[in-house]
Amino acid sequence: MKYVGAERCGVCHSGREQKYIYERWSLSPHAQAYSDLSWEERRLVKCLGCHTTGYWERDKWFRGLTMAELQGVQCEACHGPGSRYRKPDVMNLKFTEENPLKQRNKKIASGLKYPTLDDCKKCHNEKCPKYKPLVIEKPLIDIAHPQPRGDIFLENEP
Ligand code: HEC
Ligand code: HEC
Ligand code: HEC
Ligand code: HEC
Numbered sequence: 001m002k003y004v005g006a007e008r009c010g011v012c013h014s015g016r017e018q019k020y021i022y023e024r025w026s027l028s029p030h031a032q033a034y035s036d037l038s039w040e041e042r043r044l045v046k047c048l049g050c051h052t053t054g055y056w057e058r059d060k061w062f063r064g065l066t067m068a069e070l071q072g073v074q075c076e077a078c079h080g081p082g083s084r085y086r087k088p089d090v091m092n093l094k095f096t097e098e099n100p101l102k103q104r105n106k107k108i109a110s111g112l113k114y115p116t117l118d119d120c121k122k123c124h125n126e127k128c129p130k131y132k133p134l135v136i137e138k139p140l141i142d143i144a145h146p147q148p149r150g151d152i153f154l155e156n157e158p
Contacts (some may be wrong), residue, residue: 001111002083004078004086005065007069008082025075030074054070054073079114084110121133
């Protein structure tokens with residue numbers, strides 16, 4: 001499974017019907033994670049793992065993809081490399097009353113991750129000189145997906 005870059009997700013996950021998932025991500029701090037580094041910092045390899053997507057997994061870059069297309073914390077930094085699950089036959093499956101689990105499992109088998117708080121902490125930790133503890137109410141606004149299905153955010157509610 002390879003990283004394909006956020007633009008390829010945006011082809012489908014944009015616009016009104018998709019509640020502007022791609023557009024909202026584009027305006028989020030995650031999308032700016034690379035451009036927010038200074039010119040000097042962008043040369044420090046140790047910083048790029050968390051400020052770009054798939055940096056340490058070059059063997060998993062979709063053919064022809066360059067660093068320019070993997071800047072920032074993109075969809076696949078959270079949802080996993082998408083070359084397989086992005087295919088319409090996997091993606092287009094809707095959750096239905098009949099067999100939601102089977103459909104979810106097919107997506108997972110194709111590499112889709114439903115990120116948990118532990119996944120966030122792989123980047124949100126003291127290894128960054130600018131580390132701030134993750135405040136968990138904000139992500140809902142910042143990541144701004146319309147209907148989170150998991151309960152990763154609930155455990156931290158007062
Ligand atoms: C061919 C169009 C298409 C592409 C390309 C695509 N998606 Fe999707 N995706 C969909 C559709 C349609 C759904 C189902 C939406 C629904 O259930 O209402 C979906 C669902 C999802 C879901 C929710 C899964 C679930 O269980 O409901 C995630 C997460 C997701 N896509 C992420 C991505 C990412 C990341 C990429 C890029 C690597 C991507 N998609 C590329 C069409 C696409
Ligand atoms: C690949 C690494 C990575 C992962 C995974 C990741 N983040 Fe981030 N996150 C970042 C970086 C880097 C920034 C800083 C972006 C900037 O402002 O330049 C950031 C910024 C944020 C911000 C904005 C903070 C602020 O001060 O405005 C929030 C909120 C956030 N992340 C929440 C989450 C949540 C929730 C998850 C898990 C679902 C997550 N992140 C997963 C790297 C990551
Ligand atoms: C382990 C992952 C990780 C590494 C490695 C990392 N960062 Fe970060 N960085 C983050 C996360 C997560 C945030 C968001 C923190 C927040 O705002 O809560 C962030 C935020 C930042 C910001 C934005 C601060 C702001 O609010 O505008 C800068 C600048 C930054 N990091 C620089 C660096 C530099 C320089 C390095 C290398 C020396 C580095 N980072 C290495 C994860 C990382
Ligand atoms: C910082 C991590 C992060 C990034 C970046 C991210 N997502 Fe998500 N996404 C999540 C989390 C967390 C959920 C909720 C998962 C759950 O409910 O279990 C989610 C859920 C979704 C869903 C299902 C929501 C619904 O209402 O059906 C879709 C579709 C989706 N993401 C697509 C994308 C696309 C496309 C991108 C890039 C434009 C993207 N995501 C970027 C963390 C992220």
